[in-house]
Amino acid sequence: xKPRVTxxxxxxxxxxxxxxxxxxxNQVAFRKAIYRLGRLMAYEFLRTLDTEASTVETPLGRTSxxxxxxxDKIVIVLVLRAAIPFVExxxxxxxxxxxxxxSAWRGGPPDFPIEVTYAKIPRIMKDDxxxxxxxxxxxxxxxxxxxxxxxxxxxxKRLAFFSVISTMTGISYVAKAFPxxxxxxxxxxxxxDERGYIVPGLGDAGDRSFGTPR
Ligand code: URA
Numbered sequence: 001x002k003p004r005v006t007x008x009x010x011x012x013x014x015x016x017x018x019x020x021x022x023x024x025x026n027q028v029a030f031r032k033a034i035y036r037l038g039r040l041m042a043y044e045f046l047r048t049l050d051t052e053a054s055t056v057e058t059p060l061g062r063t064s065x066x067x068x069x070x071x072d073k074i075v076i077v078l079v080l081r082a083a084i085p086f087v088e089x090x091x092x093x094x095x096x097x098x099x100x101x102x103s104a105w106r107g108g109p110p111d112f113p114i115e116v117t118y119a120k121i122p123r124i125m126k127d128d129x130x131x132x133x134x135x136x137x138x139x140x141x142x143x144x145x146x147x148x149x150x151x152x153x154x155x156x157k158r159l160a161f162f163s164v165i166s167t168m169t170g171i172s173y174v175a176k177a178f179p180x181x182x183x184x185x186x187x188x189x190x191x192x193d194e195r196g197y198i199v200p201g202l203g204d205a206g207d208r209s210f211g212t213p214r
Contacts, residue, residue, distance in 0.1 A: 001175075001179045003171050003172060003175035003179075003181075003183055004175075004180070004181065004182045004183060005166075005171060005183045005185065005188070006044075006182065006183065006184050006185075007185060007186070007187070007188065008040065008041050008044045008184055008185065008186050009186075010040060010044070012036070012040055013037065013040050013041075013186050016033045016036045016037050016040070017033075017037065017164065017165075017186050017187060019033040020033040020034060020037065020164065020202050020208075021200065021201070021202045023203070025208075027208065027209065027210070027211060030208045030209055031085040031209045032085075034082075034085040034086050034089070034135060034164065034205070034209060035085040035086070035088055035089035036089055037086065037089065037135075037164050037186060038085065038086040038087060038088065038089025038090040038092075038133070038162070039089035039090065039092045039093060040089075041090065041162055041184055041186070042089070042090040042091075042092070042093035042094050042162075043093045044184075045093075045131070045160070045162075045184060046068055046071070046093060049068050049069060049070045049071060049129075050068075050069040050070060051066045051067065051068055051069060052066060052067050052069045053065075053066045054066055054067065070127075070129065071094060071095075071096050071097070072096040072097075073125070073127055073128050073129050073157075074094045074096070074097040074098070074128070074129050074130075074131060075097060075098045075099070075100060075122060075124060075128050075129070075130045075131070075156070076090055076091075076094060076097045076098075076099050076100070076131050076133055077099070077100040077101070077102060077121065077130065077131070077132045077133065077146065077150055078099060078100070078101050078102070078133055079102055079103075079104055079132065079133065079134040079142065079143075079146055080101060080102065080103040080104070080118070081103075081206045081209075081210060082134065082135050082136065082204075082205035082206040082209060083133045083134050083135060084209070084210075085209055086133050086134075086135050086162070086164070087099070087133050090131070090133060090162070094131075097131075098122045099122070100119075100120060100121035100122055100150065100153075101118070101119075101120050102116060102118065102119045102120075102121065102146050102149060102150075103116065103117050103118040103119075104116050104142045104145055104146050105117065106139075106141055106142050106196065108195065108196070109194060109195065109196060112139050112141040112196055113141075114141055114142055114145040116145060116146075116149060119149055121149065121150055121152075121153045122153065123153055123154055124150070124151075124153045124154030124155065124156050125154060125156070126154070126155060126156070126157060127156075127157050128154070128156040128157060128158075129156060129157060129158040129160065130150060130156040130158070130159050130160070131160045131161075131162055132146055132147060132150065132159070132160070132161050132162070133161075133162045133163075134146070134161070134162075134163055135163060135164040135165070135205040136163060136164065136165055136166075136198055136201065136202075136205050137161065137163035137165070137166035137167065137170040137171060137174070137183070137185065138167060138170050138192055138196050138197065138198050138201075139167075139169065139170055139173065139192060139196045140169065140170035140171065140172070140173030140174045141173070141196075143161055143163075143170070143174050144173060144174050144177055144178075147159065147161075147174065147177070147178055147181070148177070158182065159178060159180070159181045159182070160181065160182040160183070160184055161174065161181060161182070161183050161184065162184050162185075163183070163184070163185045163186075164185070164186050164187070164202070164205070165185065165186065165187050165188075165189055165198055165201055165202060166183065166185040166187070166188050166189070166198075167188065167189055167190075167191070167192055167198055168188055169192060171183050171185075171188075189201055
């Protein structure tokens with residue numbers, strides 16, 4: 001089965017992605033770009049939710065209207081630490097979302113072992129829409145481990161992964177275990193380097209947002 005991938009494309013997405021990729025972009029501007037990309041991706045994702053038709057009285061008459069249904073069923077899972085500004089932006093368009101937080105540290109090649117040291121995940125209901133947010137979907141090892149941990153808390157109606165930049169290697173790796181999952185990304189880059197970083201990518205998203213740890 002082919003992975004279900006949506007490339008979120010919009011001139012504003014291109015602009016913010018270009019800023020985020022640019023090595024001259026400083027920490028504050030980088031975080032702002034990731035925040036804006038989260039907001040834009042959430043906005044686009046709202047198209048996939050149902051809407052409820054209604055009518056509305058204006059001061060001058062009556063017309064048709066509607067509202068988004070099910071935005072209170074969204075559960076965002078924030079993968080520390082790179083997803084902090086990304087999720088902050090998503091909240092602008094998912095204000096009713098419940099949230100989970102998970103820390104996943106990825107070791108080096110060839111196995112890229114994942115160490116989860118903290119996980120606070122809400123109970124997942126069967127009509128929930130779970131969105132796992134990590135700006136970089138590189139090898140897929142982190143997201144696969146995170147998704148497995150999240151699924152221990154219940155099976156949602158939909159499972160979506162939000163990443164700013166992905167690779168097909170990473171998407172295929174996660175999709176093998178979660179074939180019905182949906183992948184939303186702003187770009188699919190061609191490669192990975194020997195450390196598992198996306199090339200050309202944007203570098204280390206956590207370091208660029210928050211500085212390099214000593
Ligand atoms: N994590 C990052 O921050 N960047 C990559 O390119 C891959 C994983």
